[in-house]
Amino acid sequence: MAETALLRVKGAGQPAEGRHTEILSLSSWTNLLPRLIRERGQDFRIQVGIHQLLEMLKILEELRKWQSTVEDSALQLIRHRDAGVEVAGSKLKTCAHTITEQKGIVIYLLNQLLEILQSGAWSGLESQLLPPFVNAGGAGAPGQGTRSSRQPDQSLSPVGAAPGTGFTYFLSQRGKKISDLYHSGFIDYDAYLVNKYHEKENQLGFINLKTSENKLCFDLMSQRLSDDDMNYLDEGLLEYSDWKGQPFLRKAVAQFLTHYCKAPTPLDPENVVVLNGCSPIFSALAMVLCDVGDAFLIPTPFYSGFTFICHVYAQIELVPVHLDSQVTPENTEPFQLTVDKLEQALQDAKLKGRRVKGLVLTNPQNPLGDIYSEDSLKTYLEFAKRHSLHVIIDEIYMLSVFDDATTFHSVLSLSSLPDPSRTHVIWGSSKDFGICGFRFGSLYSHNREVVAAAGSLGYLHSLSGLTQYKLYRLLQSREWIDNVYHPTNCSRLREAHKFVTDELKALDIPFLNRGSGLYVWINLKKYLHQCTFEEEQILYRHFVRNKVLLSSGQSFMCKEPGWFRLVFADKRPRLETDRPSWL
Structure with missing residues (x-):
């Protein structure tokens, strides 16, 4: 069997003699x-x-x-x-x-x-x-x-200097901070964009196992988006619309979430906001729920994009709730979130003078792949109610649960919410449908005041009318989703996950074996000379030198060095590519 992209990095953790190192910002x-x-x-x-x-x-x-x-x-x-x-x-x-x-x-x-x-x-x-x-x-x-x-x-x-590495008199202090923050996090991704691997045209390009994209069902999606019912145009689609989103799309989103989240009663389209991506939705919530300097609690490890979002727009803090990988009597599974840990993190934040306004959860969890049980969700929501905290729950991977033995419970499926006015749910089509380029995200909240305020940011973050129409048609395609797309997508995710995890087992690399998401949380501590984040960064650069992009645990604010996220939702040729030994 051909080596995986992970295996082709020969001598991981060892100094690469005679090779250049990509420049850090x-x-x-x-x-x-x-x-x-x-x-x-x-x-x-x-x-x-x-x-x-x-x-x-x-x-x-x-x-x-x-x-x-x-x-x-x-x-x-x-x-x-x-x-x-x-x-x-x-x-x-x-x-x-x-x-x-x-x-x-x-x-x-x-x-x-x-x-x-x-x-x-x-x-x-x-x-x-x-x-x-x-x-x-x-x-x-x-x-x-x-x-x-x-x-x-x-x-x-080899990669080129990041634009953010220079000094300028033309940017404000805020502009410099934004530029530096972006380029420090995306310099390797920018290098990948101009030098992507292709099985025929560019076999020495970057293989991206870092960005959480589902590339397994492009054939099905491209066919559906090319159907005749998608090709519609009228004057209204070319005009400005309601900043919260076109009424027909918000209605389709409410119906879609009612069905797939198993909501006990039909969801109201007036509680829906549509913006150009889930990151803008999260940013909008952070802006309208917090003042500058306020904070959200968030369990670690967490999606690294939250950090960029909070610093760039909302200028708020994230207070980490650190989770441990070790199983103990109190920690019955790796990286387990408990109410006791939430309480401790909240009290510590208050002692430091931080104004905590909310709790951020991702379900299924990114990067762990964990799915919160119904009872766990209720305890987290009750904790938030006791402390008058908003809860933002990102469910962007809700249809990417490919293990038949695993059941996903949406917050919207609960028969009653402890504090409906402070519970806000995010979902988008980027992961579950593999259409990141559509830039679609939605918010569902029972709080009309929050909906109105977040929706006003559609003035800056709205979607084009043509995109909204295609999404409306797509979300209405329930028969196609249930009988064609969803079962095929889950089958392909399951197959890709098995291939990658079998290779990890053969390499004796520990990982969390979960049945959801597009990624595997892997433990590469044995490749670190010392168990430090400095060594983790060196190992990360070793992968980059060999043109393999992974996400390091430190970028997810993981408490323990050595963990990485590997995205497996890609076609087999990219997962099993060989590289010449000189790389």
């Missing part, structure tokens, strides 16, 4: 480097002096200062030009060239530094790190005659 370095210095410094301080590394960092800091000076000069020239003062084009071009050059030097040095930190080869540090165009007495400052041997448009790393 500067914000990632800010967090990673001090810990690497502390840990590696303990191991190697007899062989080398830590002062060598500190000298190297001083050079990097000088480069940053020079770069800021040049950018300041460029900004001043632009202002003069805009004010009507004649400015030679050559001056602006020279400034632009110098800025690019200095950025290239910083990226080159950081790239080399990470390679050495990973290998532990610290002797002769300065000579290894300094490129030929920088001398130890001081990097080439603008106007001092030192020039890079590369042209400005040449890449200095």
